[in-house]
Each structure stands twice: as structure tokens, then as C-alpha cells.
Amino acid sequence: MAVSGTAEVNARVVTALKRCGVDLAAFAGDGLTARTPVTGAALFDLRAHGPEEVDEVVDAAHRAFLAWRTVPAPVRGLLVKRFGALLTEHRADLAALVTAEAGKIESESLGEVQEMVDVCDFAVGLSRQLYGRTMPSERPEHRLMETWHPLGVVGVISAFNFPVAVWAWNAAVALVCGDTVVWKPSELTPLTALACAALLDRAAAECGAPPRLNQVLLGGADTGARLVDSPLVPLVSATGSTRMGREVGPQVAARFGRSLLELGGNNAVVVAPSADLDLVVNAAVFAAAGTAGQRCTSLRRVIAHEDVVDEVADRLAAAFRTLPVGDPFQDGTLVGPLVRGAAHDAMRAAAERAVARGGVVLAGGGRELVDAAPEAYYIRPAVLRMPEQSAVVLEETFAPLLYVLSYQDFAEAVALQNGVPHGLSAGVFTRDQAEAERFLAADGADCGIVNVNIGTSGAEIGGAFGGEKETGGGRESGSDAWRAYMRRATNTVNFSGRVALAQGVDFSR
Numbered sequence: 369m370a371v372s373g374t375a376e377v378n379a380r381v382v383t384a385l386k387r388c389g390v391d392l393a394a395f396a397g398d399g400l401t402a403r404t405p406v407t408g409a410a411l412f413d414l415r416a417h418g419p420e421e422v423d424e425v426v427d428a429a430h431r432a433f434l435a436w437r438t439v440p441a442p443v444r445g446l447l448v449k450r451f452g453a454l455l456t457e458h459r460a461d462l463a464a465l466v467t468a469e470a471g472k473i474e475s476e477s478l479g480e481v482q483e484m485v486d487v488c489d490f491a492v493g494l495s496r497q498l499y500g501r502t503m504p505s506e507r508p509e510h511r512l513m514e515t516w517h518p519l520g521v522v523g524v525i526s527a528f529n530f531p532v533a534v535w536a537w538n539a540a541v542a543l544v545c546g547d548t549v550v551w552k553p554s555e556l557t558p559l560t561a562l563a564c565a566a567l568l569d570r571a572a573a574e575c576g577a578p579p580r581l582n583q584v585l586l587g588g589a590d591t592g593a594r595l596v597d598s599p600l601v602p603l604v605s606a607t608g609s610t611r612m613g614r615e616v617g618p619q620v621a622a623r624f625g626r627s628l629l630e631l632g633g634n635n636a637v638v639v640a641p642s643a644d645l646d647l648v649v650n651a652a653v654f655a656a657a658g659t660a661g662q663r664c665t666s667l668r669r670v671i672a673h674e675d676v677v678d679e680v681a682d683r684l685a686a687a688f689r690t691l692p693v694g695d696p697f698q699d700g701t702l703v704g705p706l707v708r709g710a711a712h713d714a715m716r717a718a719a720e721r722a723v724a725r726g727g728v729v730l731a732g733g734g735r736e737l738v739d740a741a742p743e744a745y746y747i748r749p750a751v752l753r754m755p756e757q758s759a760v761v762l763e764e765t766f767a768p769l770l771y772v773l774s775y776q777d778f779a780e781a782v783a784l785q786n787g788v789p790h791g792l793s794a795g796v797f798t799r800d801q802a803e804a805e806r807f808l809a810a811d812g813a814d815c816g817i818v819n820v821n822i823g824t825s826g827a828e829i830g831g832a833f834g835g836e837k838e839t840g841g842g843r844e845s846g847s848d849a850w851r852a853y854m855r856r857a858t859n860t861v862n863f864s865g866r867v868a869l870a871q872g873v874d875f876s877r
């Protein structure tokens with residue numbers, strides 16, 4: 369099978385960037401190389417932002433905030449509405465950039481852009497629903513209520529694997545909340561970020577919004593760390609590895625900032641004996657091998673009842689053997705490349721450790737298309753049968769590596785699911801309603817996302833997204849996640865003409 373050449377990928381990227389309004393020459397320089405995992409080759413050399421520039425960008429974002437916070441929220445929503453329309457218009461351009469930089473297949477790249485459009489729709493509605501509560505005051509002729517105000521500059525740090533959607537979850541909500549955004553995208557996906565930012569700038573100019581509501585900082589961890597340290601950034605929303613969160617969380621806490629951490633996952637599905645195994649296999653193949661296993665919600669563990677585990681493992685292995693692995697730009701491909709060689713090294717090392725602990729490789733794990741794309745990492749997704757949940761199974765390996773484990777009773781299955789450091793996403797496949805309810809109950813799965821008869825990945829934007837334990841505890845996107853982007857004030861208004869103290873305190877003189 370052939371793979372697109374670097375010149376072809378380059379041409380697609382240049383066209384998409386131009387159509388989105390990016391003048392690439394303005395970003396040329398040193399410090400950051402944009403690459404494509406499709407061929408593994410370099411595309412462009414970009415200029416990374418130095419520390420002083422980070423400070424200048426944050427200062428400008430703060431000044432923009434001072435103006436933006438007084439614009440009525442429904443008017444702020446009009447900007448997000450226009451931005452959503454531009455995203456829809458440029459869906460194919462943005463998807464091409466996501467495929468070129470992150471290696472996602474076209475359908476998944478289009479889905480990621482759709483997620484941006486969806487969250488814009490959500491945020492537009494939200495702009496008229498930033499509700500505060502009114503509570504009965506215990507004092508006569510007093511009113512007690514809460515008001516939600518804009519917070520300030522939101523620092524968004526994003527990972528390579530959702531190069532645009534994660535930023536949009538943050539930016540769309542932050543903008544209607546009256547905040548401004550400074551975005552440090554992954555160093556692996558700078559071009560998609562420039563395209564999104566150009567479209568947002570266009571929407572802002574058309575709507576007469578203040579300039580510099582959203583700015584991009586190009587660079588790696590150092591650039592991100594400078595943003596994290598800035599006292600003018602009251603909220604840092606950081607998506608990436610647990611390793612990154614361990615650095616960012618304490619740094620933000622040290623200056624009493626707020627952090628919203630969306631970190632790694634080690635997600636599992638429990639397959640009960642009553643499960644519809646066709647459903648299990650179809651859902652698990654997408655969840656484990658989709659995005660080449662590079663989603664935070666990717667399925668890493670199948671915990672199947674001993675009566676069905678052999679059949680589940682065999683069917684998964686058979687499916688993995690025939691999955692079309694290849695050029696993500698080509699129709700029919702379902703598994704694109706890993707983002708870089710280090711991901712393949714990590715996958716190989718994990719598989720070796722698993723085998724040393726009694727694991728058996730049932731399918732996959734090998735590199736493909738080496739002749740067609742020697743610098744790229746096309747890997748056949750792997751299934752391993754494990755005798756127990758050994759140390760390597762407890763780790764997140766960010767690659768298409770699926771462990772199959774067995775259980776005897778349901779409590780054991782729940783304990784295995786919960787027995788990892790992360791707490792992002794879990795699912796149960798069962799036709800037994802009581803079992804499903806037990807999985808969802810307080811002593812069931814301990815994750816932020818818990819599903820029934822659905823795999824672990826592919827969340828909708830309407831719900832709050834995030835997870836517990838080493839996943840970081842943050843919640844983004846739908847439901848009431850917007851509250852993290854605002855400052856709550858509790859207001860008490862006295863219209864009695866007398867001083868009345870709460871809790872019946874008497875201080876009369």
C-alpha cells in the first residue's frame with residue numbers, strides 16, 4: 369500500500385492554512401518544527417515564543433479581558449456563533465490539518481472539527497444561561513443571591529491527540545464567560561492551532577470584538593511553564609499526560625491559581641456473561657484501535673467474565689488482524705500512524721514487559737508500511753491476554769495495545785476496573801440491569817465517565833468531560849463545567865433599614 373508523499377501532505381497543509389487565513393511566512397523561524405506523522409517528515413520551521421513574549425502575550429490578553437468582561441454575555445455569544453459558522457465553512461480544511469499533524473483518519477478528523485462546532489452551539493446557548501441561584505435569606509427584608517462574573521485570562525495547554533477540540537471546549541466556553549484565552553498547543557500540532565486562531569480572529573473582527581481575545585503561543589514545555597507561572601492567568605486548563613499534570617498542578621497551586629487538569633487514562637470495559645458480544649467487539653475495536661489508540665479515553669483493558677473471555681479475546685484478535693492500517697488520507701483506512709517513534713518504543717517496551725509477566729500476544733504489535741514510509745510509525749494494533757493485572761497493565765501506554773483479563777464475580781471485575789491510578793472512562797457490557805446499575809452506583813466504577821453498553825471513547829460535548837484520581841479531577845465542555853471559568857460572588861442585599869446579624873448574633877449597643 370502506498371502512503372502520501374511529504375510534498376503532497378505539504379501541499380494540502382499550505383492550501384488549508386491559506387484558506388483559513390494563515391500567513392505562514394509570518395510564523396517562520398527557529399525553535400519549533402512542524403512535522404507530519406503520515407510520512408514522519410518535517411513540514412515547516414516555526415518561530416517559538418521566548419519567555420518575554422509569553423509575558424507580553426499574557427499582558428495583552430489581560431488588557432483584552434478588561435474590555436471583554438463588560439460586554440453582555442449574549443453579545444459575547446454572537447462572536448462564538450460566528451466562529452462556529454466559520455468552523456463549519458472550513459471543516460474540510462481543519463480536518464486536513466488534523467490528519468496531517470496528528471495522523472487521524474479523515475472521518476475522525478472531521479468528527480473532531482464537528483466537536484468544535486457542537487461546543488460553539490452549546491456555548492452560544494450558555495451565553496444566556498450563566499445562572500446564579502437566589503437563596504432565601506434567614507434575615508427579614510434581605511436578599512441572598514449569587515452572581516457569576518468573568519474570571520480573567522485562561523491559559524489553555526493542549527495535547528497533540530485532540531489538537532483542536534480540546535482548545536475549542538475551553539475557548540468557546542471561556543469566551544462566553546467573558547474570559548480571554550492564551551493557548552499553548554502541543555508542539556506536535558502547531559499548524560492546526562494557527563488555523564483555528566486565524567478563524568477566531570476573523571470572527572472577532574467581523575463582530576467588532578476587542579483584538580487579542582485568543583492568542584497562540586508556539587513552543588514546548590518551557591513556553592507552557594512560563595504561561596503556567598503567570599500571575600495574570602487565574603485559570604490554567606491543561607490537557608496532557610499525568611507527568612505534565614504533576615508539574616503544572618503544584619505550580620499553579622503555589623500561586624493560588626486554579627487549575628483544570630485533564631490527564632491520562634487507563635480505561636476498561638467489563639464484559640459480563642450476558643453481554644451481546646457483537647456489540648462488545650464492535651465497540652471495543654473502535655475504542656482500542658481508533659485514533660491508533662491515542663485517545664485519553666482509548667480502551668486499554670477488557671475485563672471479561674471467564675465464561676466469555678476466550679471468545680471475546682479471539683474475536684478481538686481476529687478483528688485486529690484485518691483492520692486497515694495505513695495512510696490516514698486514504699479512504700478505507702481505519703488506523704493511521706502513531707504520532708512519533710517514541711510512541712512505538714513505549715508500546716514495544718510495554719508489550720515486552722507484559723510478556724515477561726505471562727502475557728500472550730494474540731495479534732498485532734508489528735510495524736507496517738516500513739518500505740513505503742520508513743520514517744513513519746504505522747503499527748498493527750495489538751491484543752494481549754494477561755493472567756493478571758500486573759504492573760505494566762496499571763500504566764497508560766499511549767498506543768493501540770489492549771490487554772484482556774478475566775474475572776469470576778462482578779465485584780472482582782469492578783475492583784480490577786478501579787485498581788489503576790487513573791479514573792477517566794469505564795464501560796460495562798451487560799443485559800443484566802442490576803449489574804449495570806451496580807457499575808454506575810457509588811461503589812461501582814470510580815471514573816468521571818461511566819457507560820453502559822458503550823465503549824470508553826467518543827464522548828458527546830453535552831456532558832462534563834474529565835476524570836478522577838491521576839486523571840486530574842478537571843471537568844470541561846458541557847453540563848455545568850462553565851463554572852470553573854467564572855468567579856462566583858455571593859451577594860446579600862439589606863432593604864430593611866436595620867442591621868440584622870446572621871445566626872442571631874446580638875451586637876446592640
Ligand code: NAD
Nearest residue numbers: 527528553554588589592593608609612615630631632664
Ligand atoms: P504531554 O503531557 O506530553 O503534552 C501535553 C501538553 O503539555 C503539550 O502542549 C506540552 O508542551 C505541555 N507541557 C508539557 N510539560 C509541561 C510543563 N511542565 N508545563 C507546561 N506545559 C507542559 O501529552 P501528549 O503526549 O501531547 O498527549 C498525550 C497525553 O495526554 C496522554 O496521557 C493522554 O491520556 C492525555 N490526554 C488527556 C485528555 C483528557 O481530556 N483527559 C485528552 C487528551 C490527551
